Amino acid sequence: MDATAENKTPPQQTVTELDILRIMQMIPHRYPMLLIDKVVDIVTGESCTGIKNVTINEPFFTGHFPARPVMPGVMIVEAMAQTSAVLVMHSLGESAEGRLVYFMTIDEARFRRPIVPGDRIEIKVQKQQNRRNVWRFRGEAWVDGTLCAEAVYAAMIVMDN
Structure with missing residues (x-):
């Protein structure tokens, strides 16, 4: 083995896709608050990247707004957070699955x-930082190549639930 091979960092593990059943094993959210359909x-x-197929059957559309349904911004940010939670659980491994993840900041x-x-x-979510059980992310919501929403947020993984 040459000296340069010893100093190389191992390649990051890449997974192609997680379906809804796997997502439900990883995070505790359920209907009507489970806001992602798959992760790729x-x-x-x-x-x-999380995928959310928006349908008129979403419960928030009955009141937001009946004549012109628009997905509430807080639900978009929640979908970003759930996508991030799946990334965290995937990164930490099976022992962390099902843990609660609480928002700390939204900026x-x-x-x-x-x-x-x-x-x-x-x-699309990107980890910016993590220290112990606190993770910080940047999230973006895109539809047909157009940026619709973005946020920077931090969350804490509850390790004793």
Whole structure:
């Protein structure tokens, strides 16, 4: 083995896709609060993309707004957080699955275009930092190549539930 091979860091583990059943094993959210349908392009400890297919059957559309349904911004940020939670659980391994993840901060939230029934949201999350059980992320919600929302947020994994 040459000296340069010894100093190389191992490649990051990449997973192609997690379906809804696997997501439900990893995070405790359930209908009507489970806001992602699958997760794709996971790079362990770094990033992933969540997919949310928005339908008129979402319970929040009955009141937001009946004549012109728009997905509430807080639900978009929650979908970002759930995508991040799947990344965290995947990164920490099976022993962490099902743990609660609580928001600590939401910063720099911007809502640029309404998300409506029929849209397919690609939720791109990137880890910015983590220390012990606190993780910080940047999330973006994209529909058809257009940035619709973005936020920076931190969450804490509850390790004693």
